[in-house]
Amino acid sequence: MSGGATFYDLFVIGGGVNGCGVARDAAGRGFSVGLAEKDDLASGTSSKSTKLVHGGLRYLETLEFGMVREALREREILLTIAPHLVRPMRFILPVAPGARPAWLLRLGLFLYDRLGVRQKLPGAKALDLRKAPEGAALRPDLRKAFSYWDGRVDDSRLVVLNARDAADRGADILTRAEVMRTRVEDGAWRIALRDRQTSAEREIAARLVVNAAGPWAESVLRGAIGARNPPRLRLVRGSHIVTRKLFDSDAAFLFQADDGRVVFAIPYQNDFTLIGTTDVDHSGAPEKAAITAEETAYLCRVASAFLARGVAPPDVLWSFSGVRPLNDDGGGTAAKVSRDYAIDETGIEGAPLISILGGKLTAFRHVAEQVVDRAAAHLGARGRAWTATPPLPGGDFSNGDLAAVEKDLAAKYPFLRAAEARRLAHAYGTLCDEILGAARRREDLGRNFGMGLSEAELDYLAGREWARTAEDVLWRRSKLGLHADAEKIAAIDAFLAGEEK
Known part of the structure; x- marks a missing residue:
């Protein structure tokens, strides 16, 4: 290895929510940090969630009180530190014949409201669907329901802004950088990285490695790291x-399927409307995950059993599938495997x-905090845990x-349509001024790519948020892909590649 190779205190493999959370926490404590993601940030499981920050109401049935309590505590923190990305949402849980009875739902919600700190969200209450406005969305034979509150989240932006904060605090965030192999030399890691765009390789060094590769964590251990008998994951x-x-309705719905599972229907x-999720064992590469016809039919059937307006497979405009890496306990159905985490040293x-x-x-923030605490035990303490308070x-x-941010944005940039101001405020919060700058008319933002997407925003995403392709922009930095056609996608790709600048 060249004597001039970069040497980090801590090197993270994986640019999902856990990896970027670790990088942010460690950089903020004063450690030198590098992170490698083989694709784009949040390109795996972290952009393919149900877009919720929640305690996991259904996990009370499996008595996972500790996991639920931790998640509820983290929900409160995230509502505070990322109010542009994590926002309150009301959920309606209908009482269905043959499903969990009303008394059991009431008990579960009672526990849910009291397991964690709840300062920002109202408590649960019973509803008469014949009188409540939300009842209009449901089949008329459904009479009773409960309402409760959780949070919605822009999952991929949560990842990107953790990475942005990490970089602002000194971390090196390397995207399209694949860890090919590692070795240990003089008690330190030597890590070979390949640039997936140029195929060029280089070597860096680190005192400690954090494997945050999500569903690829086991394969990283077996392959690039060469660990013997690594822990097994169930995908x-x-x-x-x-x-x-x-x-x-602005509220979301939680439906009890006849197999005991639950399915969300969420304004999106x-x-x-976003409907999900399934729980099916996955074999093969995580990046090849795709919904099956059986899964599509299942989600349509469950939603149609509750909604006044039914849904069928031809109504599906888009689908996405993510692979959850769960601890393999060797038994049980996929739906019953614990969602709790383990930290292996x-x-x-x-x-x-x-x-x-x-x-x-x-729970990503608390997981990252624990990981950096453990890293500090090896590297020597630099600073205290800090991520529960400063905003992203x-x-x-x-x-x-957030309504005030929208209002201020519309006043400062009156050429923005209301929907544009809302999208920008929800995505960037007070960072909007970095994008819009001194613009006084729409033309000051450069080329218009449609969908409210300007050249100024693309420049920002490329320069500050590691966007390299139209897919990065349309499906992770925003959700504008639902409105994009092939011509718009090609134009954005060409611009980001420097072909039209």
């Missing part, structure tokens, strides 16, 4: 479908290695009042 596929808007991007030849196995998106980039507005 479970969760699929979702998106249709045109199926109901007018103003004009659509099994060094290689004296070089410290920490692997994150399993877990829920909601763009979230530094008073009292989490």
Whole structure:
């Protein structure tokens, strides 16, 4: 290895929510940090969630009180530090014949409201669907329901803004950089990275490695790291479908399927409804995950059993599937495997290695905090845990009042349509000024790519958020892909590739 190679205190493999959370926490404590993601940030499981920050109401049935309590505590923190990305949402849980009885649902919600700190969200209550406006979205034979509150989240932007904050605090975020192999030399890691765009290789060094590769964590241990007898993961596929808007309510719905599972129907991007998720064992490469016809039919059937307006497979506009890495306990159905996480510390030849196995998106911040605490035990403490209070980039507005941010944005940039101001505020919060700058008319933002997407925004996403392709922009930095046609996609790709600048 060249004597001039970059040497980090801590190197993270994986640019999902856990990896970027670790990089942010460690950089903020004063460690030198590098992170490698073989594709785009959040390109795996972290962009393919049900878009919720929640405690996991159904996990009370399996007595996973500790996991639910932790998630509820983290829900409250995320509502505070990322108010542009994590916002309150009301959920309606109908009482269905033959499903969990009303008394059991009431008991579960009672526990749910009291297991964690709840300062920002109202408590649960019973509803008469014959009188409640939400009843209009449901079949008329459904009479009773309960309402409760959780959070919705823009999952991929949550990842990107953790990476942005990490980089602002000194971390090196390397996308399209694949870890090919590692070795230990003089008690430190030597890591060979390949640039997936140019195929060029280089070597870096680190005192400690964090394996945050999600569903690829086991294969990283077996392959690039060469660990013997690594912990086993059970890969479970969760699929979702998106249709045109199926109901007018701003609330989401939680349906009890006849197999005991639950399925969400959530208002999505103003004009659509998101329905999910499934739990199916997945074999093969995680990046090949795709919804099956059986999963599509299942989600349509469950939704149609409750909604006044039914849905069928031809109504599906888009679908996505993510692979959850769960701890393999050797038995049970995919739906019943615990979503809790484990942190494994099994060094290689004296070089410290920490692997994150399993877990829920909601708990990522606390997982990262524990990982960096453990890393500090090897590297020497630099600073205290800190991520529960400072806002993520763009979230530094008073009292989490996102409506006020929208209003200020519309006043400062009156050429923005209301829908554009809303999208920008929800995506960037107070970072909008970095994108719009001194613009006084739409033309000041450069070329218009349609969908409210300007040249100025693309420049920002490429320069500050590691976007390289139209897919990065349309499906992870935004959800504008639902409105994009082939011509728009080609134009964005050409611009980002420098062909039209």
